[in-house]
Amino acid sequence: MSVLSLSSDAFVCPATALAGRAAVPTTIADSACSSRGFRASLRRRGIAHTIPEKADQQRHRHHRGRQGGRPPRFESHTYRRRNTVGRCFNQLEDFRGIATRYDRTATSYKAAVSLAAFMLWARSVCGRTLL
Structure with a gap:
């Protein structure tokens, strides 16, 4: 599971990014975090999120028709920036003290x-x- 928590005004320590102790304005995650419960938890805490929907979830929603509900909001341009941030984290983790x-x-x-x-x-x- 890969979740990147971005904060422009404060440094978020990796250990506390998802523990609920830090104020995170937005979260960009991969499809492993696309569960209904995870999205609901982020909405409850007022955290904006960009998470793609899994293909099987899309099929299930389409199969249910009108009762399937509307698709979750997804900003593709924000999700594309996730790749840049991920590469930066990979380069930072080349430093052993940061990786461990x-x-x-x-x-x-x-x-x-x-x-x-x-x-x-x-x-x-x-x-x-x-x-």
Whole structure:
């Protein structure tokens, strides 16, 4: 299951992103999270979400006809950006400390992510490896 929680105004520690302790304005998830209960939980908490519907759920809804209800809202342009964010996370996880979540506190983890992000940015600007 892959869920990316994006927050522009605050850093969301990966361990608490789905635990209900952090205010997450929007969630972009893959179709493994497309259950009715998961969507209802996000709606109850006021979290906007972009989750594609599984093919079998679409078939079932179409088979039921008018009683199948309307399809859940889906923004394809937002979901396409998920690929870019996922690739960024994959590059950040090349740094062993970030991949293993070795740091004990959220502050030191945030510092490690910031340093790794800076190094990735510097590599993209300079065009060569830095260490």
